[in-house]
Amino acid sequence: MKKKVTLKQIARELDVSIATVSKALRDSKEISEDTRDKVKAFAKLYHYRPNNIALSLKNRKTKTIGIIIPEIVHHFFSKVIKGIEEVANKKGYNVIIGLSNESFDKEVINMEMLANGSIDGFILSISKETMLQQDYHHFNETISQGMPIVMFDRIVNEIHCDKVIVDDLKGAKKAVIKLIENQCKHIAIITTKDYVNVGRLRTQGYIEALNDYDIESQSDLILKVDDKLMSEDYIDILEQEIMDLFHKNPEIDGVFAVNELYAITTMKVARKLGKQIPEQLQVIGFTDGVLSRHAMPSLTTVSQHGKKIGIVAAELLIEKLENEVEDEQVSTVVIETELIERESTK
Amino acid sequence: MKKKVTLKQIARELDVSIATVSKALRDSKEISEDTRDKVKAFAKLYHYRPNNIALSLKNRKTKTIGIIIPEIVHHFFSKVIKGIEEVANKKGYNVIIGLSNESFDKEVINMEMLANGSIDGFILSISKETMLQQDYHHFNETISQGMPIVMFDRIVNEIHCDKVIVDDLKGAKKAVIKLIENQCKHIAIITTKDYVNVGRLRTQGYIEALNDYDIESQSDLILKVDDKLMSEDYIDILEQEIMDLFHKNPEIDGVFAVNELYAITTMKVARKLGKQIPEQLQVIGFTDGVLSRHAMPSLTTVSQHGKKIGIVAAELLIEKLENEVEDEQVSTVVIETELIERESTK
DNA sequence: TACTAACACGAAAACGTTTATGTTGAGGAT
DNA sequence: ATCCTCAACATAAACGTTTTCGTGTTAGTA
Structure with missing residues (x-):
């Protein structure tokens, strides 16, 4: 096990000073060609590499x-x-x-x-x-x-x-407008509690899009999921909440979900309820991940370009x-x- | 903008040596209680934290x-x-x-x-x-x-x-045995080329499982996908290859795929061919990721415990x-x- | 001959620590 | 009065670099 070679060792071996070695390696013209070559050859032979930590300390940047x-x-x-x-x-x-x-x-x-x-x-x-x-x-x-x-x-x-x-707000708006233009009449949103910035903004985008088309937003079409508890049966709870949403509002024909998981789960629930996607229900998610791409049916989504x-x-x-x-x-x-x-x- | 404070600065301010400061902070009993307290108070006030890089250099470990x-x-x-x-x-x-x-x-x-x-x-x-x-x-x-x-x-x-x-081999074997015991008679494997270690081992597990149950492995039920080209239409090619596999071997009623993506794609193809999962076709994947968990139907899989x-x-x-x-x-x-x-x- | 310039190199400081090894002064023992 | 001990601190070396500032030798110039 040959330990890392340092300037000092090279210097000792070649019987020159540390400074000379350093300069030679950095092609300083202060050093004669002769010495330079000798040092470089030796350094190469022993795989010399400057120690990063020492450099960091010296340069005050890492x-x-x-x-x-x-x-x-x-x-x-x-x-x-x-x-x-x-x-x-x-x-x-x-x-x-x-x-x-x-x-x-x-x-x-x-x-x-x-x-x-x-x-x-x-x-x-x-x-x-x-x-x-x-x-x-x-x-x-x-x-x-x-x-x-x-x-x-x-x-x-x-x-x-x-x-x-x-542009969370704008992105959400784009998605909801897409749903509106695709003839959805009752668009729900599955989002997070408001303290999550992105959830709030996306919800806002949803509302603005509706307003732009003179549709009044209904609070019972806005499902704010609490994502604090990341428990084991989190998915089950989520599924149940979405199920409730559909039961209470069977007229829903479009869903905008603020993340992939909510969107996928929505589709799962829809399937259980026998709703055809996209014929009877259209779904759009946020974040373009593997889930969206490989879901069946694949998910229309707002890509964030991570x-x-x-x-x-x-x-x-x-x-x-x-x-x-x-x-x-x-x-x-x-x-x-x-x-x-x-x-x-x- | 107050720059990071160092031992040297503290030493200068308190008119003691650097060593004294260092020792005081490390509770060396060499230093009088008086000085120790003074140093500590000062250090706390100015949020002194030892510089990691200097420590790394000194200790020769990072x-x-x-x-x-x-x-x-x-x-x-x-x-x-x-x-x-x-x-x-x-x-x-x-x-x-x-x-x-x-x-x-x-x-x-x-x-x-x-x-x-x-x-x-x-x-x-x-x-x-x-x-x-x-x-x-x-x-x-x-x-x-x-x-x-x-x-x-x-x-x-x-x-x-x-x-x-x-235990790729054993894991694969477990999966295939599961399929066998679930009454699958014609089990295919979707795997990678042999130079990928894990692909080779999982394929071997597949074969061993079949042999254990006195089933002869058929080469036309082994699809080795070339995953070198990670092109855009990679998925399409994959899908086509799996489609071909089913067309040539319509009797297939079980598939073991060496990764999630292959498994999901298999299910997609199966759906296109009108095969019911798991009634007509059972599928098991490898690697327990989001895809497996949230696919519809959700995917039975060999978890690697990453x-x-x-x-x-x-x-x-x-x-x-x-x-x-x-x-x-x-x-x-x-x-x-x-x-x-x-x-x-x- | 004396001075200068160029060359080729070495010494030392600096980055921020820790620690082994001094150094100093006070107090106690003899 | 002398010696020793101990407390409390300072000095210096070390980690591995880079770089500034010497310094000695040689060669060129007036």
Whole structure:
């Protein structure tokens, strides 16, 4: 087991100083061609690679991006990571991941763990608990220490940082308009409680779309599911609630669901009730994941372009990192959604 | 913007030496209670946190684990990551991720990038291209430099390192036996080309199960899909191949697919052909992802326990890291699969 | 001959820690 | 008065780099 070779060892072997070795390897013209070649040959032979940690310490930058997300087993988030990773890698950055598991405490701990020199900046999406508690001190502290943050998807407006979001409202509106134009007369929405930002915005888009077409929104067509309890029989409860919705409102002929799972479950319930999709019931979901693509019938959905979000977020962050401009300027980029039509609509 | 405070600054402010500050914070009894309190108060006030990079350099360990996987937008891999992260976090480790995108070159580059001091050890699953090229020099080099590696799922036996695998053969066998005992008389398998380890093993399990029940395996019931081309119309091609399989062998009444996607696609084709599931055709997949759970009908599947794999892998690695025992002992842990019965079988 | 310039290299500082090894002064023992 | 001990702190080395600032040698110039 040959340990990693360092400048010092090379220097000792070749009987020159550490400085000379370093300069030779970096092609400094201060060093004679002779010595340069000798050093390089030796370095190559022993697979010398500069120690990253030492470099980080010296340069006061780690070339590493920290990502904090609530959950990784999740199509949208992993798409975002993929986007981030792609950009980061291209620019010579590494990506280090912390999971909050939707917990405030874990979010804080993870951020503190990474903020102590391990990374140059954060890309993150806020946990539900944090949204609920509205305690944002950890973000402000990080920023005030000069470490840039880029928030995506689940953001909080009060924080002064770059943001990348989806046009949730507009996306939802597009979906509902599609249903309206497809002759749906009684459109329901399956959404989350209002404290979830995206749920609220999408619900708003739903209402606006109806209003635009002079349809009055009925509160009994709006099902707000509590997604706090992520219990085992969560799906069963969800299914039951949707079942109730249909029983109470048998006239429903269109459903807009604010995520894939709600949409799929809606289709499952519809099938149990013997409703044909899309003939008797049309369904549109949000988030274009595997479920939508491979469901039967495949699901018409509002795609969020997760990877694009990751790409933009990474670009924003790296831009901030590389140009040490003291501009406290922040920007919010909105990634347009796209309606992907499949078999669950006419 | 107040920059991060260091020992040096505290020392200067309090007019003591850096060493005194360091010792005071670490509760060294060498320092008078008086000074200790003063230092601690000051440190607390200014949110002093030791710089991770400096510590890493000093201790020659980073408390960070490197993960290299072929793809992150993938249920199985993200489950594994979740498991790793859980253990790592509990033991004070961070997790840094590199994606190979199934490419040999990216795998090598990523490993080199991380091996230069950024991490203490690797947990990885090999890219398809690497399996194909059978060039494993980067693994051997890493190991010979004293950096431990734990491989999971897609492993290569020649490498001397800890491994965590799934009992692919046995899992497949269990599935096929289930089909046999459910009275299927003509069982097909949809698998990958043989160079994919797991595909080969699962195929072998299929054959062994049949043999155990004195059924001769027919080559025309074994569909080996080429999954190299990940093109846009990949799914269409897959669908066509499965369609052909059914056309040529209309007697098929059971299908074992080596992954979720193949299984779902099989069900889609079956539906197009008007076959009732599970009455006329029973289907079992491998890998318990969202697709299996939420498909209609939901899919009976062989669960790989991805998270468990991650947990075990992380435990093995950290064990190696913390106990600097020079035991070149390596172990291979097999995680048992589990057959999860759902609606696609009787 | 004396001065200068170019060349090729070394010494040292710096990044932020921890820790082994001094150093100093006070107090107690002889 | 001398020696020793101990408390309480400082110094310095080390981790592995990069880079600034010397410094000695050689060759060229006036």
